Amino acid sequence: MQIADSWMYNPYEDVENVHCPICDEECEEVYINRAGDVVGCDVCMSTQDANEWAYEQSENAKAEWEDRKFDEYRDRMLFDSE
Numbered sequence: 520m521q522i523a524d525s526w527m528y529n530p531y532e533d534v535e536n537v538h539c540p541i542c543d544e545e546c547e548e549v550y551i552n553r554a555g556d557v558v559g560c561d562v563c564m565s566t567q568d569a570n571e572w573a574y575e576q577s578e579n580a581k582a583e584w585e586d587r588k589f590d591e592y593r594d595r596m597l598f599d600s601e
Contacts, residue, residue, distance in 0.1 A: 544562040
């Protein structure tokens with residue numbers, strides 16, 4: 520049984536108190552982007568369903584567009600009245 524245990528040795532098991540370089544909190548996982556840069560950890564980042572995120576972005580875009588249309592209208596009324 521000792522042979523089976525030796526080939527399953529994980530050198531990372533000995534590392535304790537790993538801290539995120541972004542938030543400096545103790546963490547279990549670190550997230551890395553394609554360029555190899557650390558962007559956060561399981562403490563300071565969260566995940567979201569892609570479809571849910573896309574829907575929220577489209578709703579926010581609609582709201583921002585309505586706000587921009589109102590702001591443009593208000594500005595035209597203010598400047599045209601002078």
